[in-house]
Amino acid sequence: MTDAPRFLVLAEGSFNPLRSKTANACIRYSPARVAAVLDSTQRGKTAQQILGLGGAIPVVGSVDEGLAHRPNALLIGIAPQGGQLPPEWRAIILRVLDDGLDVWSGLHTLLGDDPEFAAHAAASGARMHDLRRPPRDLDVARGRVRDVAATVVLTVGTDCNIGKMTAALQLLDGLRAKGHRVAFAGTGQTGILIDGKGIAVDAVVADFIAGAAERLVLDAARDADIVLVEGQGSIIHPSYSGVTYGLLHGSLPHAQVMCTQPSRTAIRNNEWMPIPPLREFIALHERVPLRPAPVIAVALNTYDLDDAAAAAAVRATQQDTGLPATDPVRFDPAPVVDAIDAFHRARSR
């Protein structure tokens, strides 16, 4: 990359705390890279007003309006279920490519392989970055993580889009402050965007899910004492559990951090599947065979609760599970950081 990207973030019709995961994470972890957010239904507001973060980043109502904020790239900031390109985005993408803006996408549809997009990009000199493009030379997993000296910690969760990536990212500073060499292993398009590397394990050919996870951990462990692996999906998710188990069995974590949202009682988009009580779900996770690993802390996502209810949820979770718990975004991540630190020290003794 020659220039750091400065994004116009496409979040049309969906810019809110729950739906626009990629947009929100980019605003949280790299606000300087966001020029404007495109969502015509919320034109004129700021990111701060909608997300409670991102300050004065403006929400614009059209590509033209967005271009006035001088972005050099378009970021697809929302992930439609199934990850296909909604037809109405085609015109937007062609428009910005013609203007010479790069396009960054985490869709399953690999935009760089689209002949029309490729032709327009070639004509203007724009580049296409597909965050979900799998490496060409993946191998199957063979349990090679068993030979790694580093402590491998996987963030797991009761559902998709519940805080597994965010929890991992929020722990990095605290663990580094304790003197650990820590690596983040990004496994989804948003984690890869923020960390600048990784493999979207949900986009590889199914036989290679665990192999991709194994490679990520082996690579990350080279320069780290602790590897924080970004979890995906849920072991009870009707659509995506295969990715979750493959990631679990390829990364073979020593310990797990459980991520959950107290207000969510069923799998989103699959309301027929209830989320079991947390203590029961943790026990279930600790029994998943191959190399069973303890859940050593809980990271709560309380964005939809007021301060008092959030604090009460943290206390109730600590009491119910007997585990350290916090909302690592809203409150101090220290309880989870301390749990990983203690686990790592005990392992290394």
Next chain:
Amino acid sequence: MTDAPRFLVLAEGSFNPLRSKTANACIRYSPARVAAVLDSTQRGKTAQQILGLGGAIPVVGSVDEGLAHRPNALLIGIAPQGGQLPPEWRAIILRVLDDGLDVWSGLHTLLGDDPEFAAHAAASGARMHDLRRPPRDLDVARGRVRDVAATVVLTVGTDCNIGKMTAALQLLDGLRAKGHRVAFAGTGQTGILIDGKGIAVDAVVADFIAGAAERLVLDAARDADIVLVEGQGSIIHPSYSGVTYGLLHGSLPHAQVMCTQPSRTAIRNNEWMPIPPLREFIALHERVPLRPAPVIAVALNTYDLDDAAAAAAVRATQQDTGLPATDPVRFDPAPVVDAIDAFHRARSR
């Protein structure tokens, strides 16, 4: 297809009961489609001598020798771990394409997408059939199988290549003889070859494993009272468990048939992973969350035991698990057929 295929089956260096799964299944279920098997290390033998089935089908030592048996297609009969094309096969494939033979492949490497193969095929009029090519329009799973009236039975197993496809195929006749409309849902390259349709769930983009399984069951259930779904991998397989869980959660079986090989004590190619005692493994399987389903019978693979030891293994399994058991290839499949029949009748009452 204009002509029924008559295969030269490529099994170079690996034609034996354990390794050449696709070749063996084709010989078992469609012997008339096999002109010859290519394995220069066993030139001059017959399929019967090597597999105990297939009669006089000859093993040849070269492509030239194979062509003398007048095949009209080459079938890749072995599956290298990882499913990539071994470089030494390229010359063989080019040779037969130039001779006008079609090529049928179950490799992950999609041969039809190889520009050199495509050019040679176009020149001679040969066609490329990639059994693992995923459909273009897959969707994510949403638990739609819950609305299906048919009884869905999934064959599951302790390891890969242990008899899950064969068990399902061996049950079809017996269930039909009892008057049931039965559909086989092929999920791997060999099952698809034999049944003429299906989706290789290990070759789809990871997010769509369960979606592919869901579609297979919905399609099969349209004209069937009982759907037998071909299982894949194992819930404890370090390389492929993601496929196994995705298939389980997409197909949402009402009942499971457990397939195992009494002599196998660890996962093949991952000897560090022991296979738990069968009763324990069955209990584990019945606890996999989402829509837990009972294991109602056991299908043993006793090909490496003598008759007395095989019969003893069946008896021991019945006693140990309390379930009907048989080797559905070596002995009468009736105990498993009867178990499915009884389960289906009880469900339909």
